Amino acid sequence: MPIVKILSEFFGNEQARDLQWRLKHGGYEAARKAFREMQPDEVTQEVIKANLRGLGGAGFPTGRKWTFVPKDSDKPTYLAVNCDEAEPGTFKDRYIVEWDPHRLIEGIIICSYAVAIHTAYVYIRGEYVRPYERLQKAIDEAYEAGILGKNVLGNNFQLDVFTHRGAGAYICGEETGLLESLEGKKGWPRLKPPFPALVGAFGCPTVINNVETLSHLPKIIEKGGQWFADLGVERSGGTRLFALSGCVNKPGVYELPAGTPFRELIYEHGGGILDGKELKAIIPGGTSAAVLSADQVDLPMDFDTLAKVKSMAGSGAVIIMDEDVCMVKALHNIQNFFAHESCGQCTPCREGTSWVYRILSRIVEGKGSPSDVETLRGLNQNMSGTSICALCEGASMALGSFLEKFGDEFDYYAKYGRSYVEDARKGAVAV
Amino acid sequence: MSSSFEFTSENQKKFQEILKRYPTKRAAMLPAMHMAQAQHGFIPPEAEEYIAGLLDVPIIDVREVLSFYSLFLQEAKGKHHIKVCGSLSCWLRGSGEIREYLLEKLGVDEGELTEDGKFSWETVPDCLGACELAPMLQVDGYFEGCLTREKIDEIVKERT
Ligand SMILES: Cc1cc2nc3c(=O)[nH]c(=O)nc-3n(C[C@H](O)[C@H](O)[C@H](O)COP(=O)(O)O)c2cc1C
Ligand code: SF4
Ligand code: FES
Numbered sequence: 001m002p003i004v005k006i007l008s009e010f011f012g013n014e015q016a017r018d019l020q021w022r023l024k025h026g027g028y029e030a031a032r033k034a035f036r037e038m039q040p041d042e043v044t045q046e047v048i049k050a051n052l053r054g055l056g057g058a059g060f061p062t063g064r065k066w067t068f069v070p071k072d073s074d075k076p077t078y079l080a081v082n083c084d085e086a087e088p089g090t091f092k093d094r095y096i097v098e099w100d101p102h103r104l105i106e107g108i109i110i111c112s113y114a115v116a117i118h119t120a121y122v123y124i125r126g127e128y129v130r131p132y133e134r135l136q137k138a139i140d141e142a143y144e145a146g147i148l149g150k151n152v153l154g155n156n157f158q159l160d161v162f163t164h165r166g167a168g169a170y171i172c173g174e175e176t177g178l179l180e181s182l183e184g185k186k187g188w189p190r191l192k193p194p195f196p197a198l199v200g201a202f203g204c205p206t207v208i209n210n211v212e213t214l215s216h217l218p219k220i221i222e223k224g225g226q227w228f229a230d231l232g233v234e235r236s237g238g239t240r241l242f243a244l245s246g247c248v249n250k251p252g253v254y255e256l257p258a259g260t261p262f263r264e265l266i267y268e269h270g271g272g273i274l275d276g277k278e279l280k281a282i283i284p285g286g287t288s289a290a291v292l293s294a295d296q297v298d299l300p301m302d303f304d305t306l307a308k309v310k311s312m313a314g315s316g317a318v319i320i321m322d323e324d325v326c327m328v329k330a331l332h333n334i335q336n337f338f339a340h341e342s343c344g345q346c347t348p349c350r351e352g353t354s355w356v357y358r359i360l361s362r363i364v365e366g367k368g369s370p371s372d373v374e375t376l377r378g379l380n381q382n383m384s385g386t387s388i389c390a391l392c393e394g395a396s397m398a399l400g401s402f403l404e405k406f407g408d409e410f411d412y413y414a415k416y417g418r419s420y421v422e423d424a425r426k427g428a429v430a431v
Numbered sequence: 432m433s434s435s436f437e438f439t440s441e442n443q444k445k446f447q448e449i450l451k452r453y454p455t456k457r458a459a460m461l462p463a464m465h466m467a468q469a470q471h472g473f474i475p476p477e478a479e480e481y482i483a484g485l486l487d488v489p490i491i492d493v494r495e496v497l498s499f500y501s502l503f504l505q506e507a508k509g510k511h512h513i514k515v516c517g518s519l520s521c522w523l524r525g526s527g528e529i530r531e532y533l534l535e536k537l538g539v540d541e542g543e544l545t546e547d548g549k550f551s552w553e554t555v556p557d558c559l560g561a562c563e564l565a566p567m568l569q570v571d572g573y574f575e576g577c578l579t580r581e582k583i584d585e586i587v588k589e590r591t
Pocket of ligand 3: 088089090516517518519520521522557558559560561562563565567
């Protein structure tokens with residue numbers, strides 16, 4: 001498969017965030033084409049044909065989601081752009097916003113035209129200071145050039161794009177937590193239904209899409225949905241950005257077709273495992289995704305394949321662990337995050353995540369007992385499918401998969417008070 | 432410290448512009464807090480009262496938001512506050528050693544101020560969104576990564 005760069009075409013190019021340069025290199029041509037040659041519905045149909053899936057984590061088909069917005073509402077429709085990017089291991093939206101913010105703005109225009117939206121909010125995590133500055137500058141330039149505002153690109157179409165900065169809460173990446181936060185409240189996710197397409201921001205119909213999802217739109221309009229679909233696999237079109245990190249030689253963002261196997265990402269693009277060590281485990285889509293073992297390295301990284309092995313492609317964040325990583329300590333780290341970030345409104349999540357973290361802390365400190373591992377297994381069964389949002393499900397998926405695939409390490413640590421991996425390295429495994 | 436809080440006149444103008452972005456006043460809550468914090472270094476009780484007044488909401492609503500979001504501070508930190516990323520990818524690349532070295536270098540525990548008031552530091556359990564730079568930290572809002580002892584020496588020296 002030839003290398004196709006859609007989103008990452010200008011990564012690393014300092015000039016690309018400048019509007020004038022970008023206009024000379026295809027910037028806003030696709031949006032112009034949409035206004036000139038296509039009806040709004042045709043834009044949506046093209047996106048459906050492209051098999052574009054939501055790249056924020058859930059993989060919902062993008063064009064289909066837009067069709068849920070009522071056409072006859074007397075209320076305005078809003079677009080909320082999700083740039084909260086806080087799933088551990090994820091940093092791909094940051095690349096788009098820092099290197100090619102005009103691609104995102106063009107995507108926002110195309111989506112807004114398709115769905116008849118006149119106000120878009122980009123919700124960007126508070127820790128992203130430089131990305132925010134770059135995005136805001138690009139938006140300001142676009143207003144000055146008449147690309148945004150009263151007459152978008154000279155058309156009889158108004159669109160305002162505003163940034164809205166978050167303030168350090170992972171849960172505001174969950175779409176309804178995001179809406180609450182946008183409305184000036186704490187980011188407590190809402191019960192669904194009603195879905196945001198009907199009742200979203202300020203009680204109005206709202207489309208919520210991830211930065212990367214929207215940034216794909218210009219090329220889809222330029223080259224056609226079929227072209228995009230053909231790059232991917234059966235039900236997942238195009239390329240996506242994989243954020244590779246952990247024990248690899250060349251961590252970074254790599255744009256690859258949706259169905260690329262892990263092996264290619266890790267060994268061809270990522271330069272292989274650090275210090276020539278052996279691969280031990282892969283987290284395929286942010287720490288909410290079930291961990292995979294080294295023998296699953298030839299799986300393709302698309303949504304449907306990973307769902308079949310009870311994990312998920314999630315946010316495309318691929319975290320690599322080598323043979324020397326203690327899986328008990330790794331899970332302890334992950335569960336610290338979930339316990340800290342649970343918003344606290346559902347009991348199984350609030351109590352479950354902090355209980356799991358406390359038990360793991362006890363084990364890691366050498367004060368555990370074999371029954372602790374059983375307690376963890378039991379807790380896990382009470383954490384899935386019982387809460388308002390998917391945070392709890394993510395914490396549970398991580399917990400369950402670590403226990404299933406690396407259970408021996410947990411039993412050993414709980415029994416002897418020491419890490420199996422560290423003992424093995426010292427040649428001192430207890431028998 | 433004075434017992435009242437007000438936006439500077441420039442910030443008041445900015446705030447009026449921000450209000451126009453949203454169909455409700457309350458939606459300007461986070462922007463107002465960001466602005467108050469940028470102006471004052473943290474959000475004192477007087478600022479909560481002031482923001483409640485601007486947005487026409489009870490103070491308790493401001494409180495609730497303030498305590499929910501970890502980036503909003505209720506007390507002053509060091510002039511340069513360092514956040515070490517403690518999440519998975521940074522941990523895999525040695526954030527533990529970075530923490531040990533910072534403790535040694537700054538000579539204060541997490542959450543405390545150095546004697547000259549210039550530095551404070553903490554480890555956060557959240558991934559800061561720059562794992563390709565692991566191990567990394569954030570200081571004065573910006574990311575510094577691929578940390579080594581030498582790099583930390585530089586970061587501290589530049590700000591001393
Ligand atoms: C706990 C939690 C955190 C999430 N964080 C993000 C995030 O940071 N960015 C994002 O785009 N989606 C995030 N999502 C997914 C969103 O809820 C939503 O599915 C997505 O923004 C929709 O856009 P898409 O269809 O373009 O992916 C999160 C979901 C959950 C449950
Ligand atoms: S599942 Fe957890 S994070 Fe999600 S709404 Fe419930 S308590 Fe909050
Ligand atoms: S784990 Fe440290 S930046 Fe992501």
